[in-house]
Amino acid sequence: MKGGQVDARGGIQAGITSFLKEALSKGCFDAVMIPTRVPAGDSFAWILTDNEDLVAGASPLPPVMPVQGARALSSITKKGKAPAKIAAVMRPCEVRAAVELGKLKQVDLANVTLLSMDCPGVLELSTYLSDPTKGDSEFSRLLDKWDAESLRPVCRSCTHFSATASDIHLGLLGAQAERLYVMPLTPEGSRVTDALNISADQELDSWQAKVDEVRQKREEQRRKSEVELKERVEGTEKLLATLSTCIGCRNCMRVCPICYCRQCFFDSDALEGEVAAHLSRAERKGSLRFPLDTLLFHLGRMSHMSLSCVECGTCEDACPMSIPVGQIFSHVARRTQELFKYDPGKNRYEPLPLVTYEQDELHDFEQPYVKTYSGKGAADA
Amino acid sequence: MAESFDPKILYVMCGWCGTGGAETASAYGMYYPENVRIFRVNCTGALSTVHMLRPLLEGADGLVISGCHPGDCHYDDGNFMARRKVALVKTILDSLGLDSDRLWFRYVAHGEARRFVDTAAEFTDHIKSKGPNPLATRSDT
Amino acid sequence: MPKTLTVNRGASDAVRALLRSLIEGGKVEGVFTLARVNNKGVGYALIRDPEKIEQAEPFYPWMPSSGGKQLSRLVSLSRRPRPLAVVLRPCELRAFVELVKLEQCRRDKLVLISSTCGGVYPVETLSDGNPDDRVPRYWNGLKAGEGQPDARDSCRACKHFIPYNADLTVALVGCGDLDEKCTFFVNSEAGQACLEGQGGVWGQSAVETEATEKLAAARDAERERQREELHLGSLGIEGLVGIFGKCVGCRSCREVCPICYCTLCDFDSAKYENEPAWFARELNSRKGVRVPPATLLFQMGRMVHMSVSCVGCGMCSDVCPVNIPVATLFSSVGEANQKLFDYVPGKDESQKPPFVKAELNELENLTV
Ligand code: SF4
Ligand code: SF4
Ligand code: SF4
Ligand code: SF4
Ligand code: SF4
Ligand code: SF4
Numbered sequence: 080m081k082g083g084q085v086d087a088r089g090g091i092q093a094g095i096t097s098f099l100k101e102a103l104s105k106g107c108f109d110a111v112m113i114p115t116r117v118p119a120g121d122s123f124a125w126i127l128t129d130n131e132d133l134v135a136g137a138s139p140l141p142p143v144m145p146v147q148g149a150r151a152l153s154s155i156t157k158k159g160k161a162p163a164k165i166a167a168v169m170r171p172c173e174v175r176a177a178v179e180l181g182k183l184k185q186v187d188l189a190n191v192t193l194l195s196m197d198c199p200g201v202l203e204l205s206t207y208l209s210d211p212t213k214g215d216s217e218f219s220r221l222l223d224k225w226d227a228e229s230l231r232p233v234c235r236s237c238t239h240f241s242a243t244a245s246d247i248h249l250g251l252l253g254a255q256a257e258r259l260y261v262m263p264l265t266p267e268g269s270r271v272t273d274a275l276n277i278s279a280d281q282e283l284d285s286w287q288a289k290v291d292e293v294r295q296k297r298e299e300q301r302r303k304s305e306v307e308l309k310e311r312v313e314g315t316e317k318l319l320a321t322l323s324t325c326i327g328c329r330n331c332m333r334v335c336p337i338c339y340c341r342q343c344f345f346d347s348d349a350l351e352g353e354v355a356a357h358l359s360r361a362e363r364k365g366s367l368r369f370p371l372d373t374l375l376f377h378l379g380r381m382s383h384m385s386l387s388c389v390e391c392g393t394c395e396d397a398c399p400m401s402i403p404v405g406q407i408f409s410h411v412a413r414r415t416q417e418l419f420k421y422d423p424g425k426n427r428y429e430p431l432p433l434v435t436y437e438q439d440e441l442h443d444f445e446q447p448y449v450k451t452y453s454g455k456g457a458a459d460a
Numbered sequence: 461m462a463e464s465f466d467p468k469i470l471y472v473m474c475g476w477c478g479t480g481g482a483e484t485a486s487a488y489g490m491y492y493p494e495n496v497r498i499f500r501v502n503c504t505g506a507l508s509t510v511h512m513l514r515p516l517l518e519g520a521d522g523l524v525i526s527g528c529h530p531g532d533c534h535y536d537d538g539n540f541m542a543r544r545k546v547a548l549v550k551t552i553l554d555s556l557g558l559d560s561d562r563l564w565f566r567y568v569a570h571g572e573a574r575r576f577v578d579t580a581a582e583f584t585d586h587i588k589s590k591g592p593n594p595l596a597t598r599s600d601t
Numbered sequence: 602m603p604k605t606l607t608v609n610r611g612a613s614d615a616v617r618a619l620l621r622s623l624i625e626g627g628k629v630e631g632v633f634t635l636a637r638v639n640n641k642g643v644g645y646a647l648i649r650d651p652e653k654i655e656q657a658e659p660f661y662p663w664m665p666s667s668g669g670k671q672l673s674r675l676v677s678l679s680r681r682p683r684p685l686a687v688v689l690r691p692c693e694l695r696a697f698v699e700l701v702k703l704e705q706c707r708r709d710k711l712v713l714i715s716s717t718c719g720g721v722y723p724v725e726t727l728s729d730g731n732p733d734d735r736v737p738r739y740w741n742g743l744k745a746g747e748g749q750p751d752a753r754d755s756c757r758a759c760k761h762f763i764p765y766n767a768d769l770t771v772a773l774v775g776c777g778d779l780d781e782k783c784t785f786f787v788n789s790e791a792g793q794a795c796l797e798g799q800g801g802v803w804g805q806s807a808v809e810t811e812a813t814e815k816l817a818a819a820r821d822a823e824r825e826r827q828r829e830e831l832h833l834g835s836l837g838i839e840g841l842v843g844i845f846g847k848c849v850g851c852r853s854c855r856e857v858c859p860i861c862y863c864t865l866c867d868f869d870s871a872k873y874e875n876e877p878a879w880f881a882r883e884l885n886s887r888k889g890v891r892v893p894p895a896t897l898l899f900q901m902g903r904m905v906h907m908s909v910s911c912v913g914c915g916m917c918s919d920v921c922p923v924n925i926p927v928a929t930l931f932s933s934v935g936e937a938n939q940k941l942f943d944y945v946p947g948k949d950e951s952q953k954p955p956f957v958k959a960e961l962n963e964l965e966n967l968t969v
Contacts, residue, residue, distance in 0.1 A: 117846030121846070122847030124847075125891065125892045125893075126892065127883075127891075129889075133889045145847065145849045145923065146849050151892045151893055160877065162881035163881060204922065205924075208847070208923055309557075313557035314558075315558060315594055319600050319639055323642035333851045341870070342864070342869075348864065351674070353681060354675060354676060360519075361647040363597060365652065366648040367599065368599060368601065369666070372601075375510070378517070379513055382549055382552055385548075385552065399853075400728050401729075411556065415548055436543070438530060438531075445543065448575060448579070600639040
C-alpha cells in the first residue's frame with residue numbers, strides 16, 4: 080500500500096481533525112460529517128458542519144458507536160446527492176455499511192468523500208454510559224495498545240478494521256510517533272491528497288506489517304469466539320433459550336444500518352390475523368407467545384439483510400436484554416456471504432447477491448431427481 | 461411413529477411448469493399423498509424468503525418448492541432467483557443448527573407428471589422418517 | 602363496597618386455578634397472561650391448553666412488554682371478538698382501555714383480571730443472573746405493603762396501582778397472608794360470572810386499605826423527588842438537549858409504548874425525510890446540524906401526540922438503550938396535560954379522550 084504522512088502532534092484525534100480542517104480550508108470539501116461529543120458530555124452524536132472550529136472540537140474516533148454512521152449519512156443523502164461535497168469521517172464498518180446502502184439506494188455517494196481510519200474497536204455502549212470518564216481513558220489506552228479485552232465482542236473479532244472502500248484511509252498502525260499515514264484509495268482520494276500537497280508514493284511497509292499482525296490476532300479470536308457462540312446458540316433448544324428473553328422491542332432492527340425500511344415487514348399488517356387464527360395457533364402450541372413471531376422476526380430479518388451485514392454490532396449494543404444479536408447475526412452473515420462469495424462494502428460496483436444470479440451455481444441446493452421414486456407412498460392409480 | 465404421523469406438507473409450485481406438472485398428473489389420474497397441500501404462486505421467483513420461513517416455523521412439517529427447469533422460466537430468471545433465496549434460507553437455518561432439510565427445491569416441468577407425484581411422495585416419506593417439525597408445536601417461538 | 606371471594610390458596614396459584622377452570626369449563630376460549638418462556642424468559646401468552654396454565658406467572662415482577670399493547674394486537678378492532686380471560690397489571694389495563702377509546706381494539710367478551718400492584722423490576726434485570734432470586738424478596742415486600750427500592754423508577758412513582766375497570770381485582774399490596782390466601786374483589790357481573798362455582802368464602806370489603814394508602818403516599822413523595830432530581834420544572838431547551846443529547850434515535854421508546862399504536866409513526870414518515878438542500882440551508886443559518894436531525898422534534902412531537910393518554914407504565918425508560926429517563930419526563934408532562942383536561946387515562950371508560958372532543962367553554966385562561 081502506498082501513502083503519505085501528516086502531522087499528529089496533538090495525538091491521533093487531533094491529527095485527524097487538523098487534517099480535516101486543512102482540507103476544508105483548502106476547499107477539498109464543503110462540509111464534514113463527523114462524530115462529536117454531545118453538550119452533556121456523556122455520549123457522542125453525528126454532526127454535519129462546515130465550521131472549522133466545530134471540526135477541530137470533534138471526535139473522529141469516539142470510544143462508542145451510538146449511531147451507525149451509515150445511518151447518519153443516509154439521513155442526508157437518501158433523497159439525492161449531497162448539495163455540496165461532504166467528507167464523511169467514519170469507521171471501516173460504517174464505510175462498508177454506507178457502500179451497501181449506496182447499492183440499496185439509501186445513500187447517494189456521488190458527492191461524498193468517504194474517509195476511514197484504522198479502528199481499534201469500540202466499547203460497549205452501556206458500559207461506557209455508566210462511567211464515561213473511565214471509558215474515555217480506557218479508550219485512549221486502547222488506541223495505544225490495540226488489545227481487545229474491553230471491546231465489544233464483535234469488535235474483538237473484526238477483521239475489517241482497516242482500509243476498506245473509502246476514498247481516503249488514515250493509518251494509525253505502525254506510524255511513527257506524532258504522525259499519521261494518509262492513503263488515497265481512489266481517484267477522489269488522490270484529488271484530496273494532491274490538493275493538500277501530500278505526496279502519497281511512500282511504501283507503507285510498517286503499517287502493512289502492523290495491520291497483518293492485528294488481523295492475525297483478530298482472526299484467531301474469531302475462531303475462538305465462533306466456537307463459543309455455537310456452543311451457546313446452535314440448535315433449536317439453545318437458540319430458543321437465547322431468544323427467550325427477547326421482548327420484541329425491535330431495537331436491533333431500528334439501529335441496524337442495513338435495515339433501512341421505513342416500515343418493517345415484521346411490523347406490518349402482513350403478520351396480523353383474526354383472533355380465531357391466533358386461537359388456532361395457540362391450540363396447536365398449547366400457548367402462543369406475545370409479542371408474536373419472535374423467531375420469525377430474527378430469521379426473517381437475517382434473510383432480508385444478512386448478505387449486507389457489516390458486523391458492526393450496533394444491534395447488540397442497543398439490545399436492552401443483552402442478547403448477543405450482533406454475534407448471532409454476524410455468525411450467520413459470514414455463512415450467507417460465503418455462499419455467494421460476497422464481501423459487503425468492499426466493492427461499490429459489485430451487485431447485491433439477490434439482484435443477480437449465475438446460471439450455473441448452487442446445484443447443492445437443488446434436490447436431485449435421479450430415478451422414478453418407488454417409496455412406499457408412491458402407489459398410483 | 462412414522463405410521464401414526466401424518467405430516468403437513470406444503471407444496472409451493474409456480475403457475476407455469478410446477479402446476480402444469482400437477483395438471484398433467486391429474487389428467488393421467490395419478491395419485492399423490494393427501495397430506496400434501498398445494499399452494500400456487502405465479503413464479504417461484506416471487507416467493508420471498510419469509511414465505512419460506514413462515515410455514516416452517518408455523519405449522520408445516522416440510523416445504524417443497526417446484527418451478528420450471530433452468531432456462532424454462534416464464535419470466536426468464538425467476539427460478540434462478542428462487543434458487544438463490546432457497547440457498548440463502550437453507551444456509552441461515554444450517555448455520556444456526558436448525559433443520560434445513562425440511563425445505564426442498566426441485567424443478568418440475570409442465571409434462572413431468574411422474575416427477576411431480578414422485579416428489580410429493582418422496583418428500584412425504586422423507587418428512588415422515590424425520591418425524592414432526594419441533595418448531596411447529598413449540599410455544600416459545 | 603364490592604363483594605369478595607377469599608380462597609385458601611396463594612395468590613398466583615389461586616389465579617392459575619381460576620384460569621384453568623375458566624378454560625376447562627368452556628367459559629373462555631383462551632387466557633392471556635404473563636407466562637414463562639422456555640423456563641428462562643417471561644412474556645405474554647395466549648394459553649389454550651389447560652396443562653400449560655402451570656407456566657402462567659400472572660404476577661411475575663417484570664413487564665417484558667405492555668400487556669395492554671399486546672392484547673390490543675390480539676383483539677384489534679377489525680377482528681371478531683372471542684371470549685378470553687386476561688390478566689394485566691393496572692397500568693397495562695389502563696393502556697388497554699385507552700386503546701379501546703382510541704378505537705384500536707375492543708373490550709367485548711373479555712374478562713379483565715387485575716391486581717393491586719407492587720411494581721416491577723427493570724426489564725434488563727431479567728437477563729442478569731437468575732431472575733427468580735429476586736422473586737421472594739418481591740413477595741415479602743408486597744406482604745409488608747412496601748415497594749422495592751430497585752423497582753423501576755416509574756413503578757416507585759406510580760399512584761394508580763389500584764386497577765380501574767377490572768372485572769376482578771386480586772388484592773396483593775399489604776396482604777400479609779398472600780402465600781396462603783387470595784381475595785378476589787368482584788367489580789362487575791362478568792367478574793361475578795367467572796367466580797360462579799368457585800369454592801371459597803364470600804364477603805364484602807373495600808380494596809383500599811391502610812396499606813394501600815401508605816404506599817400511595819410513599820409513591821407521591823417519590824414522584825416529586827424524581828421530578829426534582831431531573832429539574833423537570835426548569836429544563837428549558839438546554840435541559841432538554843442535556844437529557845436527549847445521547848438519544849440514538851432508535852425509537853424504541855415509541856415502539857414499546859402502548860399508546861403509540863400507529864402502524865407507521867408520523868415521525869418515520871416520508872415527510873420528515875429531508876431533501877439534501879435542506880441541509881445546505883441549515884448550514885447557512887447555523888454552524889452545524891446534528892444528523893440524523895430532529896431528535897427533539899421527535900421527542901416533543903410524540904409528547905404532543907400521546908402524553909395526554911400516557912399511563913406512566915415506564916416501558917419507554919425500560920428499553921432505552923442509553924438510559925434516558927423517558928418515562929419520568931413523559932408521565933410528568935402527561936400529568937400536566939391530563940390535569941388541564943381533568944382526564945385520567947384509562948380510568949373512565951365513557952369519558953372521551955381530550956383530543957376527540959372539544960368543549961365550547963373551556964381553557965379560557967389560555968386565550969389572550
Ligand atoms: S445486523 Fe447488527 S451487526 Fe449486522 S449490520 Fe445490522 S446492526 Fe450491524
Ligand atoms: S427486517 Fe426486513 S423488512 Fe424489517 S427493516 Fe430489516 S430489511 Fe426491512
Ligand atoms: S433488541 Fe434485543 S430484545 Fe429487542 S427485539 Fe432485538 S433481540 Fe429482541
Ligand atoms: S410514554 Fe412511556 S410511560 Fe407513557 S405510556 Fe408510553 S411507554 Fe408508558
Ligand atoms: S409519536 Fe405520534 S405518530 Fe408516532 S406512533 Fe406515537 S402517536 Fe403515532
Ligand atoms: S429509546 Fe432512548 S435512545 Fe431510543 S429514541 Fe427513545 S429516548 Fe432515544
